[in-house]
Amino acid sequence: MENVKTEPEKIAGIDREIADTSKDHIPGWGIDADPENDPTYPMKHRTGADYERLNYEKPPQQPVKIEILHSVERPGITRVFGTSTPPSGVSGMIRRWAYKYSEATTAHWMGLIFADRVNAVEGIVDDFKKGTIPNLFKERGWSAEWKYNRQGFIRSAVTGLLVTTAVIAFCTSKRK
Amino acid sequence: MNYRGPFRIRADRNRPVPQIEHPYDAIVRVTRSLICGSDLHLYHGMVPDTRVGMTFGHEFTGIVEEIGSGVQKLKVGDHVLVPFNIACGTCPFCKQELYGNCHESNPEATAVGGFFGYAHISGGYDGGQAEYVRVPFADVSPTVIPAGLDIEDAVLLTDVVPTGYQAAEMGGIQKGDTVVVFGAGPVGIMAARCAWLFGAGRVIVIDHIDYRLEFVKKYAFCEAYNFREIDDPVLFLKKQTDWLGADVCIDAVGCEAAGSAMQTITGKKMLLQAGTTTALHWAINSVKKGGIVSVVGVYGPPFNLVPMGSIMNKGITLRANQASVKRLLPKLIDHVMAGRLNPKGIISHRIPLEEISEAYHIFSAKRDNCIKPLLIPPRAAMA
Numbered sequence: 001m002e003n004v005k006t007e008p009e010k011i012a013g014i015d016r017e018i019a020d021t022s023k024d025h026i027p028g029w030g031i032d033a034d035p036e037n038d039p040t041y042p043m044k045h046r047t048g049a050d051y052e053r054l055n056y057e058k059p060p061q062q063p064v065k066i067e068i069l070h071s072v073e074r075p076g077i078t079r080v081f082g083t084s085t086p087p088s089g090v091s092g093m094i095r096r097w098a099y100k101y102s103e104a105t106t107a108h109w110m111g112l113i114f115a116d117r118v119n120a121v122e123g124i125v126d127d128f129k130k131g132t133i134p135n136l137f138k139e140r141g142w143s144a145e146w147k148y149n150r151q152g153f154i155r156s157a158v159t160g161l162l163v164t165t166a167v168i169a170f171c172t173s174k175r176k
Numbered sequence: 177m178n179y180r181g182p183f184r185i186r187a188d189r190n191r192p193v194p195q196i197e198h199p200y201d202a203i204v205r206v207t208r209s210l211i212c213g214s215d216l217h218l219y220h221g222m223v224p225d226t227r228v229g230m231t232f233g234h235e236f237t238g239i240v241e242e243i244g245s246g247v248q249k250l251k252v253g254d255h256v257l258v259p260f261n262i263a264c265g266t267c268p269f270c271k272q273e274l275y276g277n278c279h280e281s282n283p284e285a286t287a288v289g290g291f292f293g294y295a296h297i298s299g300g301y302d303g304g305q306a307e308y309v310r311v312p313f314a315d316v317s318p319t320v321i322p323a324g325l326d327i328e329d330a331v332l333l334t335d336v337v338p339t340g341y342q343a344a345e346m347g348g349i350q351k352g353d354t355v356v357v358f359g360a361g362p363v364g365i366m367a368a369r370c371a372w373l374f375g376a377g378r379v380i381v382i383d384h385i386d387y388r389l390e391f392v393k394k395y396a397f398c399e400a401y402n403f404r405e406i407d408d409p410v411l412f413l414k415k416q417t418d419w420l421g422a423d424v425c426i427d428a429v430g431c432e433a434a435g436s437a438m439q440t441i442t443g444k445k446m447l448l449q450a451g452t453t454t455a456l457h458w459a460i461n462s463v464k465k466g467g468i469v470s471v472v473g474v475y476g477p478p479f480n481l482v483p484m485g486s487i488m489n490k491g492i493t494l495r496a497n498q499a500s501v502k503r504l505l506p507k508l509i510d511h512v513m514a515g516r517l518n519p520k521g522i523i524s525h526r527i528p529l530e531e532i533s534e535a536y537h538i539f540s541a542k543r544d545n546c547i548k549p550l551l552i553p554p555r556a557a558m559a
């Protein structure tokens with residue numbers, strides 16, 4: 001048992017050594033130190049307001065002019081809400097379905113993520129309908145990649161090209 | 177800006193100017209706005225109910241152009257900094273200063289408050305990476321920028337400074353404590369800097385991007401280590417802390433943490449969990465028994481793999497929240513004005529709003545030593 005490593009009585013404390021060094025060079029050091037800031041420090045300023053439940057003074061209701069989906073975990077919509085991008089198209093149908101489930105379910109969140117992917121395709125179709133051809137090079141900010149990571153950019157472009165060529169070659173050769 | 181799908185952002189000049197929708201609204205003309213690490217989760221398509229056509233942006237300053245009939249304090253012409261939380265001021269949560277958890281600003285989810293430009297999971301508001309924004313509850317959170325406060329400091333007070341400060345505050349840091357911060361992005365940098373305000377004895381930052389580690393070392397007077405070079409960060413930190421573990425660990429990384437193949441495959445590639453929990457995992461395992469883990473990194477619904485056994489067996493206190501910006505503003509404005517904090521020191525890029533696609537790419541891909549990119553709308557640039 002001689003080569004079993006036992007721990008020394010005292011460990012040379014690098015941690016405390018560093019912690020005890022002077023902090024004079026750090027502006028504001030310790031200025032907000034508060035011994036009472038223990039785990040239960042009142043980040044929440046306890047006023048008991050949560051026990052008043054929903055009987056609080058409410059702001060006026062924002063008029064509803066567009067479709068607003070709301071969580072089934074509340075009785076209705078909130079007094080204000082955003083008016084960006086109401087649900088539309090196929091993604092909108094998926095979103096309406098997803099909002100039937102609570103925020104505790106996978107159906108709700110995975111449904112919404114799926115709707116987002118469908119929505120991105122709808123966005124492209126919509127662009128074409130309006131005569132806009134999405135400029136992927138621009139939208140993905142690739143000019144910055146060209147500027148700051150030229151080698152990497154060329155490397156991935158060449159790899160992409162080779163892979164595409166190989167796939168095309170493979171598919172066409174099989175057909176013969 | 178106009179979101180078109182994952183990794184696709186369009187600078188779009190033909191966006192409609194927002195209208196007053198509610199008596200407590202204001203319309204603000206943006207003077208500065210920032211891109212946040214949280215926006216990267218949207219940009220990468222990680223956040224459910226992010227709809228094509230939306231405008232992102234929750235960190236901005238602007239000039240009040242128009243007010244609703246019920247607005248009493250704010251006046252047209254006021255130059256304000258707008259906290260990222262949309263808060264009614266009267267619900268039970270706002271009354272208890274939990275302004276990041278308001279119950280009257282987000283119909284779409286009860287698990288999150290309303291935020292500007294943060295998908296429909298946060299209320300479906302178009303955000304501040306634009307020329308104009310609709311600001312609800314204008315009398316509650318928006319704060320007139322005090323004379324003498326630099327606009328670049330002001331815009332950082334809308335999120336990054338309060339978030340970093342609250343990360344340290346939730347850590348319950350006591351004088352002499354060893355604090356480990358995971359993540360050397362803007363939030364982690366600010367958390368490290370703020371840990372000293374509570375009297376930390378030692379601050380250690382962990383990341384894997386060398387230029388950020390170099391930056392944080394100088395900016396936040398702390399130690400900084402690259403986890404790619406230290407094999408097992410938990411073991412490394414145990415050794416660093418006399419084998420006991422840190423008193424406080426802060427997760428300033430969130431759901432896109434690198435460093436574990438298993439996490440990356442299940443969380444980012446297959447979406448079997450809501451992103452990766454690598455940093456949180458390390459935080460829980462490197463904190464001392466009875467220690468505190470403070471989480472400001474953002475995680476998505478519905479669930480993540482977390483070492484619950486260690487939390488229980490070690491008696492760890494886990495604290496987390498969205499920053500309550502309005503609650504912290506008076507104190508933080510004071511710290512900035514007195515020179516104790518220097519927020520604008522973290523701005524690495526000043527980019528015209530028209531080049532927003534490139535700005536997102538630079539910040540996301542960590543090009544050109546990017547720490548924090550600032551966007552300047554055309555009209556504000558001329559002024």
Ligand SMILES: NC(=O)c1ccc[n+]([C@@H]2O[C@H](COP(=O)([O-])OP(=O)(O)OC[C@H]3O[C@@H](n4cnc5c(N)ncnc54)[C@H](O)[C@@H]3O)[C@@H](O)[C@H]2O)c1
Pocket residue numbers: 212213214215216217335336339358359360361362363364382383384385388403428429430431432433434435454455471472473474475497498499
């Ligand atoms: N709670 C809030 O109120 C609030 C507010 C703002 C931002 N956030 C969140 O804070 C997080 C950080 O924001 P940011 O702006 O600094 O983003 P960022 O993306 O610039 O920074 C994240 C940093 O973490 C590093 N990292 C990745 N994996 C890591 C790991 N395993 N261990 C240590 N570091 C790792 C990255 O290299 C990067 O430098 C994000 O999740 C953001 O959504 C929360």
Ligand SMILES: [Zn+2]
Pocket residue numbers: 212213214215234235260335336
């Ligand atoms: Zn932010």
Ligand SMILES: [Zn+2]
Pocket residue numbers: 263264265266267268269270271277278279280
């Ligand atoms: Zn509220």
